[in-house]
Amino acid sequence: GAVVSQHPSRVICKSGTSVKIECRSLDFQATTMFWYRQFPKQSLMLMATSNEGSKATYEQGVEKDKFLINHASLTLSTLTVTSAHPEDSSFYICSARTDTEQYFGPGTRLTVT
């Protein structure tokens, strides 16, 4: 099946700093990628839909100025958590869509101290 990678897999940062997470589709082109957040013992919550070459579509309640998404190419989307706070600590997962399925990256564990 298709492979999606994320980098980094784990990051610890200080409050107030920004963190960039990359999501790549390795063996296919993805016009649409999705960013999810998962808190412990909870399900995945969609944050935003990232479309190549256009602005991301954010879900209700997600601050677009805080979670900057850039879908620079058909194989790369990035999520930047700006001015991170401890409550942003979470598991961030991206997925990339083919015509028929969504493939998930391995996730990035963000801890903000």
Next chain:
Amino acid sequence: EDKVVQSPLSLVVHEGDTVTLNCSYEVTNFRSLLWYKQEKKAPTFLFMLTSSGIEKKSGRLSSILDKKELFSILNITATQTGDSAIYLCAVGGGSNYKLTFGKGTLLTVNP
């Protein structure tokens, strides 16, 4: 607002038991229902269902969709300890196949 409800939220069984996990949904412009297994990291794909009444099978796992009653079930027969995981149901809708996830069922299989 799209909604996906899974039940039970958690389940503890013994090896060899058969389990049935439920997923009901309300979504506009339904396209597909997907089942995922999540262990320590990101979800791994199990099944995608788009048509009613057609069972999909993979080894000891099987799943079926009822688009009239808006639900799906995931069956696991002869459970093993390696089946212990969170099983997530997601429904895809809209023009961009956005997925809405249920809260998941935490399955624990004891030896």
